[in-house]
Amino acid sequence: MNKIEHIGIAVKSLENSNDLFSKLFGEPNYKVEEVRTEGVNTSFFKVGNNKIELLEASEKDSPIAKFIEKKGEGIHHIAFDVDDILSEIERLKKEGFKVLNEIPKKGADNKLVAFLHPKSSNGVLIELCQEIKE
Numbered sequence: 001m002n003k004i005e006h007i008g009i010a011v012k013s014l015e016n017s018n019d020l021f022s023k024l025f026g027e028p029n030y031k032v033e034e035v036r037t038e039g040v041n042t043s044f045f046k047v048g049n050n051k052i053e054l055l056e057a058s059e060k061d062s063p064i065a066k067f068i069e070k071k072g073e074g075i076h077h078i079a080f081d082v083d084d085i086l087s088e089i090e091r092l093k094k095e096g097f098k099v100l101n102e103i104p105k106k107g108a109d110n111k112l113v114a115f116l117h118p119k120s121s122n123g124v125l126i127e128l129c130q131e132i133k134e
């Protein structure tokens with residue numbers, strides 16, 4: 001794994017949180033994107049070399065809606081940048097991690113993504129992401 005690609009934060013209202021985080025960082029978000037397959041609207045902020053992703057449920061039964069129902073708003077996942085997501089998935093499976101997406105899917109921000117079940121990583125939902133190169 002190369003570095004933390006971004007940290008995902010679950011929010012109830014993207015509109016309110018965009019305002020809040022713009023004030024916090026002193027800069028507006030640079031991108032808003034809907035990921036239909038996940039039932040989320042996302043918003044991205046740059047903080048120096050780091051990125052923060054805000055996630056709002058776009059449907060009632062989306063995983064983000066369930067997360068907020070159970071745990072409230074807050075840090076949802078940590079995403080790590082990888083060069084080769086398929087070989088990382090294989091490696092992590094061999095190490096005993098539970099991979100939720102053995103076939104990576106298209107995530108926000110031009111990435112192929114796969115998640116690890118938080119039960120196999122001390123309660124932290126981990127996202128692997130590989131940049132899609134054109």
Ligand code: ZN
Pocket residue numbers: 006007008053077079127
């Ligand atoms: Zn993410």
